[in-house]
Amino acid sequence: MKRIVIALAVALCLGIAGVVPAGAGAFRVGEAIYVCGCGAKCPCDEVALKGGKCTCGKDLVKAKVTGVGKGKVVVMVEGKERTFKTVGKYACACEGCNCKTVSQAAGKCVCGKEMKEAKR
DSSP states (O other): OHHHHHHHHHHHHHHHTTEEEETTEEEETTOEEEEEOSOTTOSOOOEESSOOBOTTSSBEEEEEEEEEETTEEEEEETTEEEEEESSOSEEOOOTTOOOOOEESSOSBOTTSSBOEEOOO
């Protein structure tokens, strides 16, 4: 019985090792997400699970998650690794939506609705 409990605990730990809670959800290593493609100097620092327009007005670009950490996600975008914050100042305000848009700048989420200020 003790072995079963230990085995279940280990399996659970291994199963969630690649997942880090984000401000708007969780990202997993290997999954495709969408990020602001403007570059590191863009202040919006937007990430989402769906494609669309960024708060800075440009199209989000598809990226592959290569790492996760507390409050951040590392992605491979256009051949370069970039780090984005996963706890934004603004988040999707849509009920029942799973776009999980998080941004450091106010504006519309990928759903086209105004984002709300994120709870801290």
